[in-house]
Amino acid sequence: xxxxxxxxxxxxxxxxxxxxxxxxxxxxxxxxxxxxxxxxxxxxxxxxxxxxxxxxxxxxxxxxxxxxxxxxxxxxxxxxxxxxxxxxxxxxxxxxxxxxxxxxxxxxxxxxxxxxxxxxxxxxxxxxxxxxxxxxxxxxxxxxxxxxxxxxxxxxxxxxxxxxxxxxxxxxxxxxxxxxxxxxxxxxxxxxxxxxxxxxxxxxxxxxxxxxxxxxxxxxxxxxxxxxxxxxxxxxxxxxxxxxxxxxxxxxxxxxxxxxxxxxxxxxxxxxxxxxxxxxxxxxxxxxxxxxxxxxxxxxxxxxxxxxxxxxxxxxxxxxxxxxxx
Amino acid sequence: xxxxxxxxxxxxxxxxxxxxxxxxxxxxxxxxxxxxxxxxxxxxxxxxxxxxxxxxxxxxxxxxxxxxxxxxxxxxxxxxxxxxxxxxxxxxxxxxxxxxxxxxxxxxxxxxxxxxxxxxxxxxxxxxxxxxxxxxxxxxxxxxxxxxxxxxxxxxxxxxxxxxxxxxxxxxxxxxxxxxxxxxxxxxxxxxxxxxxxxxxxxxxxxxxxxxxxxxxxxxxxxxxxxxxxxxxxxxxxxxxxxxxxxxxxxxxxxxxxxxxxxxxxxxxxxxxxxxxxxxxxxxxxxxxxxxxxxxxxxxxxxxxxxxxxxxxxxxxxxxxxxxxx
Numbered sequence: 001x002x003x004x005x006x007x008x009x010x011x012x013x014x015x016x017x018x019x020x021x022x023x024x025x026x027x028x029x030x031x032x033x034x035x036x037x038x039x040x041x042x043x044x045x046x047x048x049x050x051x052x053x054x055x056x057x058x059x060x061x062x063x064x065x066x067x068x069x070x071x072x073x074x075x076x077x078x079x080x081x082x083x084x085x086x087x088x089x090x091x092x093x094x095x096x097x098x099x100x101x102x103x104x105x106x107x108x109x110x111x112x113x114x115x116x117x118x119x120x121x122x123x124x125x126x127x128x129x130x131x132x133x134x135x136x137x138x139x140x141x142x143x144x145x146x147x148x149x150x151x152x153x154x155x156x157x158x159x160x161x162x163x164x165x166x167x168x169x170x171x172x173x174x175x176x177x178x179x180x181x182x183x184x185x186x187x188x189x190x191x192x193x194x195x196x197x198x199x200x201x202x203x204x205x206x207x208x209x210x211x212x213x214x215x216x217x218x219x220x221x222x223x224x225x226x227x228x229x230x231x232x233x234x235x236x237x238x239x240x241x242x243x244x245x246x247x248x249x250x251x252x253x254x255x256x257x258x259x260x261x262x263x264x265x266x267x268x269x270x271x272x273x274x275x276x277x278x279x280x281x282x283x284x285x286x287x288x289x290x291x292x293x294x295x296x297x298x299x300x301x302x303x304x305x306x307x308x309x310x311x312x313x314x315x316x317x318x319x320x321x322x323x324x325x326x
Numbered sequence: 327x328x329x330x331x332x333x334x335x336x337x338x339x340x341x342x343x344x345x346x347x348x349x350x351x352x353x354x355x356x357x358x359x360x361x362x363x364x365x366x367x368x369x370x371x372x373x374x375x376x377x378x379x380x381x382x383x384x385x386x387x388x389x390x391x392x393x394x395x396x397x398x399x400x401x402x403x404x405x406x407x408x409x410x411x412x413x414x415x416x417x418x419x420x421x422x423x424x425x426x427x428x429x430x431x432x433x434x435x436x437x438x439x440x441x442x443x444x445x446x447x448x449x450x451x452x453x454x455x456x457x458x459x460x461x462x463x464x465x466x467x468x469x470x471x472x473x474x475x476x477x478x479x480x481x482x483x484x485x486x487x488x489x490x491x492x493x494x495x496x497x498x499x500x501x502x503x504x505x506x507x508x509x510x511x512x513x514x515x516x517x518x519x520x521x522x523x524x525x526x527x528x529x530x531x532x533x534x535x536x537x538x539x540x541x542x543x544x545x546x547x548x549x550x551x552x553x554x555x556x557x558x559x560x561x562x563x564x565x566x567x568x569x570x571x572x573x574x575x576x577x578x579x580x581x582x583x584x585x586x587x588x589x590x591x592x593x594x595x596x597x598x599x600x601x602x603x604x605x606x607x608x609x610x611x612x613x614x615x616x617x618x619x620x621x622x623x624x625x626x627x628x629x630x631x632x633x634x635x636x637x638x639x640x641x642x643x644x645x646x647x648x649x650x651x652x
Contacts, residue, residue, distance in 0.1 A: 045583075052560070052583040139585065219580035234378070244579040252547035253570040255590025257371075257378040259465065262588040264581025 003100030004301045009049025015063070015099075015301040023096035023104045030074040030082055030105050031043050031088070035119035037098040037322040038066030038158070039296070040127040041243065042267060043239070044305050056326055061079060062097025063308055064233075066090055066120030067105065067272045068113060069326065078107050087113040089122035091272050092130045098123075111276055111305045114283035117174050117290075124319035125279065128156050128158030132166050133275045135159075135217050135265045136241040144171035146236070149210075151177050151228065152197070152219035154245070158319035161291045164196075175210055177202065186291060194321040204228055212237065219243035225262070238262035240265050245309065293318025329426030330627045333386045335375025341389070341425075341627040349422035349430045356408055356431050358416070361646040362444035363390030364484070365622070366453040367569065369591060370631050378592075380525040381391040383470065383504050388423025390414055393431065394439060394448030413439040415448035417598050418456045423625060424449075427652055437602055440609035443616075448644035450616035451605065453593070454484030458492050460600045461543050461566040461591045466540050470497035472562070475536075476522070477503050477554065478545035478569070484645035485568055487617045490516045491544050501526065501536055512644075514615060530594075531555055538563065545569035551588070552611050555580040566591050571635065619644025 002024045023030040045051045066088040096103040113122045148165045167174040176187040177197040185196035212233035221244040228239045237260040296304040327348045351357040394415040421430040440449045451575040476489045493500040502513040503523040513520040538559035549568040554565045621631040
């Protein structure tokens with residue numbers, strides 16, 4: 001089969017397509033014929049080698065955690081829920097790597113594709129919706145009625161729209177920002193008030209109109225963290241670091257008086273059941289609706305990785321993915 | 327009576343001693359003849375006017391939240407636990423201001439001075455032990471057996487020793503750093519391993535010997551925060567911002583992979599009962615032992631405020647206080 005293979009950690013030039021043997025499913029695994037694979041910033045962090053050592057795969061490896069496709073075979077211990085021919089997607093992680101024509105997924109990390117969603121939409125769910133749920137609920141501990149700012153809500157990595165949709169489902173009051181007219185339209189189409197962060201006065205306008213926030217989901221901490229700390233409610237306020245592209249200078253005293261918090265969101269916890277339950281509930285109300293961005297072939301992997309990091313905030317929007325002819 | 331009076335917010339030059347009328351206790355208040363008053367960094371933040379607007383006193387005001395002295399009168403609704411002649415200290419806050427010959431304290435914020443402690447030691451308990459308890463337990467949520475680094479453990483504002491003593495009382499494994507031989511000796515005298523943060527290799531030495539920390543109590547976030555983020559345990563790790571003297575550049579991505587947190591500690595919550603209970607328990611085991619630093623007269627208030635901010639980390643140690651002849 002054809003797959004993207006990384007032989008050494010480094011910049012996007014290490015992403016090369018090769019012909020390799022198709023993976024075989026272990027006893028608890030499912031073999032998926034891949035129709036689409038999501039492209040996530042975390043894939044680039046891992047590829048660079050600059051990530052938690054315990055989470056770096058052994059070389060060589062095939063990147064990607066989000067696949068969507070059709071079950072081609074199931075391991076001997078896989079439950080009867082999953083059958084050959086079923087449409088499924090992976091939540092967060094695959095066993096063999098998503099950027100390939102075939103991939104194996106542990107049953108635990110496999111979810112049946114909800115009715116009405118395309119393969120491409122299915123490939124846009126895993127990391128983005130898991131991360132959004134984790135930021136809002138698992139680590140963010142948001143409770144019904146809290147006021148949430150999704151900062152960079154139109155950004156192109158998929159977490160943004162997932163945050164809005166899950167936030168509304170959880171009964172949170174969600175406000176967004178976007179960096180373009182298209183982006184703002186996208187956010188507003190979700191039924192959410194949107195401020196334009198390309199307006200130099202947007203912070204003051206937002207503070208005046210909205211007051212403080214209980215929770216800010218931050219997609220670009222290196223740009224916004226210091227400002228975020230000035231917009232949090234005393235006592236309850238917390239910034240969730242979901243995206244970051246570099247350093248920022250902050251005054252930590254901003255956290256002291258109001259006793260606010262900054263919490264990092266990674267992919268540490270693989271306990272998925274809560275996220276899957278939330279997604280199933282949302283799907284039953286037709287509330288899971290990822291917004292698709294740009295489509296790539298596997299041969300365009302280098303470009304895809306460069307663009308997810310450089311263009312993922314502000315002017316672009318929608319979730320990028322590989323489309324695979326299978 | 328003589329008292330330090332601030333007529334306008336500003337630098338330490340606004341601290342002037344005046345002859346003013348002694349305060350009268352309200353129905354739920356206690357009038358204390360002040361023997362000693364603690365000097366805390368938060369007093370300087372409030373004096374500067376650069377603090378939470380809701381926590382700024384009306385001008386003119388007398389600074390200080392920590393007094394220790396003898397009860398001179400009690401309001402009509404004060405419980406029979408407190409009698410004229412009792413030795414008491416205030417936890418965190420007074421009604422009329424601590425830098426004075428007499429001060430009123432709400433009964434809720436009044437604690438009987440534990441046996442064996444001097445007035446000066448009593449004035450060293452309020453803000454430091456409250457803050458330390460809050461950093462470790464109330465906001466830090468440390469649980470028995472967790473590994474805690476008190477960064478700047480010999481510093482001169484009193485929280486440092488309080489953190490060590492309360493940490494040990496709570497069953498935490500406490501490690502300290504200090505910036506001088508004297509400081510290290512002070513920390514080690516508490517039965518705690520101490521690293522010298524004036525040694526350029528101390529971070530590497532500490533990481534090698536200790537592994538990661540679940541909780542870091544940070545007394546100088548503007549210097550150490552970025553390093554702290556590299557020393558936290560995955561998942562459980564959190565830095566508590568107790569002290570900060572300016573800005574620092576950090577890479578927020580350091581929080582993402584390991585899902586760690588930064589939490590600010592202020593004096594937001596006035597629910598004192600848990601702290602008082604902890605202090606009473608510790609006192610019964612003779613574990614409350616503040617380390618005294620420099621003594622000032624009220625006339626030296628300007629110097630006292632300059633020194634608490636400039637010399638409070640590293641080379642100096644012990645808790646500074648006003649000694650008042652009464």
